[in-house]
Amino acid sequence: GVGLGKFLSETGLTTFDGGFVNTSACKSAITYIDGEAGILRYRGIPIEQLAERSNFIEVSYLLIYGELPTASELDAFTDRIRRHTLLHEDLKRFFDGFPRNAHPMPVLSSAVNALSAYYQDSLDPKDPEQVELSTVRLLAKLPTIAAYAYKKSVGQPFLYPDNSLSLVENFLRMTFGFPAEPYDMNPEIVKALDMLFVLHADHEQNCSTSTVRLVGSSQANLFTSISGGINALWGPLHGGANQAVLEMLDKIKEGGGDTTDFMNRVKNKEPGVKLMGFGHRVYKNYDPRAAIVKKTADTVLESLGVNDDLLDIAKGLEEVALNDDYFISRKLYPNVDFYTGLIYRAMGFPTRMFTVLFALGRLPGWIAHWQEMNADPSTKIGRPRQVYTGYTERDFAPLDQR
Numbered sequence: 001g002v003g004l005g006k007f008l009s010e011t012g013l014t015t016f017d018g019g020f021v022n023t024s025a026c027k028s029a030i031t032y033i034d035g036e037a038g039i040l041r042y043r044g045i046p047i048e049q050l051a052e053r054s055n056f057i058e059v060s061y062l063l064i065y066g067e068l069p070t071a072s073e074l075d076a077f078t079d080r081i082r083r084h085t086l087l088h089e090d091l092k093r094f095f096d097g098f099p100r101n102a103h104p105m106p107v108l109s110s111a112v113n114a115l116s117a118y119y120q121d122s123l124d125p126k127d128p129e130q131v132e133l134s135t136v137r138l139l140a141k142l143p144t145i146a147a148y149a150y151k152k153s154v155g156q157p158f159l160y161p162d163n164s165l166s167l168v169e170n171f172l173r174m175t176f177g178f179p180a181e182p183y184d185m186n187p188e189i190v191k192a193l194d195m196l197f198v199l200h201a202d203h204e205q206n207c208s209t210s211t212v213r214l215v216g217s218s219q220a221n222l223f224t225s226i227s228g229g230i231n232a233l234w235g236p237l238h239g240g241a242n243q244a245v246l247e248m249l250d251k252i253k254e255g256g257g258d259t260t261d262f263m264n265r266v267k268n269k270e271p272g273v274k275l276m277g278f279g280h281r282v283y284k285n286y287d288p289r290a291a292i293v294k295k296t297a298d299t300v301l302e303s304l305g306v307n308d309d310l311l312d313i314a315k316g317l318e319e320v321a322l323n324d325d326y327f328i329s330r331k332l333y334p335n336v337d338f339y340t341g342l343i344y345r346a347m348g349f350p351t352r353m354f355t356v357l358f359a360l361g362r363l364p365g366w367i368a369h370w371q372e373m374n375a376d377p378s379t380k381i382g383r384p385r386q387v388y389t390g391y392t393e394r395d396f397a398p399l400d401q402r
């Protein structure tokens with residue numbers, strides 16, 4: 001089973017820690033989490049302060065460069081990102097190769113990987129100028145790629161970025177706007193989405209970030225490493241949980257809204273039945289991001305005039321869980337994904353775009369970790385050991401003797 005153990009291998013003693021529950025794979029100065037106390041800080045600054053007083057571009061700078069930018073640094077950074085939002089015209093045709101019903105996550109990761117083919121002048125992980133250029137290109141182009149993945153899925157024309165807009169405004173217009181038609185920007189949505197991106201921007205050595213580090217440890221380029229992270233994020237136990245939560249809430253509603261029956265199935269561990277959006281490897285207390293998101297769900301739905309039964313079902317499930325011994329004894333609390341989907345839905349995003357939104361938010365964290373790893377001269381290629389459980393040795397059997 002999964003657990004800690006020590007084993008003798010041909011090269012000495014190795015430890016076995018399935019799922020890396022107790023294994024640090026790196027040293028990092030980017031994000032601090034105290035899972036028992038429910039604390040999250042980027043570069044030492046509490047997430048609550050950043051969510052309330054900062055914004056996504058500033059937080060991206062903080063994560064990647066280690067300090068809050070001065071006003072002129074922020075202007076220069078913002079301006080640089082603005083000038084790289086366009087996709088190569090040939091890359092736009094790349095989207096045509098996917099079926100209309102494709103999930104936008106593989107489209108996103110494929111297009112990000114394809115950046116390595118289109119932008120060959122920024123692939124060298126050891127050249128600081130190239131790293132800087134690929135960083136800016138990714139931050140600028142991911143919203144464009146994400147919007148095109150959406151447009152492809154609904155069969156609508158792509159919009160070129162409008163660089164008079166902020167990153168989040170631009171993304172919303174490219175996603176929901178139409179060419180030659182003014183887009184009615186809702187400042188409430190812009191503010192809330194920007195804040196949700198801040199909440200998702202980093203979370204130390206989670207599955208996708210560890211993937212980015214592992215791919216990058218072979219000195220693979222930044223685009224390819226991030227593409228690996230996007231794929232890891234897609235799984236329902238990680239970023240895919242935000243889509244899975246909404247699907248779970250929808251099913252409960254379709255079944256008449258009986259939360260008790262659903263919770264009994266969770267507690268009886270029926271195969272495939274989990275309370276999605278609950279539980280976390282590190283938080284054994286309320287996820288501080290979930291606390292902020294829960295409040296935001298109330299304010300955003302109210303200000304958009306959206307009355308969503310699913311929010312009541314979600315709150316009902318949380319109420320049951322917080323008073324139920326199954327969840328209390330296992331320290332299972334809502335994670336960041338439990339309420340985000342309800343906000344995204346109120347903003348007009350289809351369920352399949354939810355994990356794409358997570359990827360947009362997580363990008364600066366992935367980049368910061370990749371850069372931190374590459375800047376450290378003691379970094380070695382990631383290469384875990386194993387505890388071999390197969391045959392010792394046996395002879396090859398010819399085909400007619402098997």
Ligand code: ACO
Nearest residue numbers: 236237238239241266274275276277278279280281330335
């Ligand atoms: N619903 C019901 N039971 C759960 C849940 C859940 N959501 N999460 C954990 N448990 C139970 C497990 O069955 C296990 O019970 P046991 O001790 O009787 O065997 C116990 O709690 C411990 O859970 P593990 O799976 O061992 O915890 P782990 O740290 O490996 O997994 C994870 C963490 C993957 C997040 C898990 O809690 C889960 O699957 N949650 C649902 C998916 C989800 O919301 N993922 C998003 C994570 S946050 C993020 O990526 C943004």
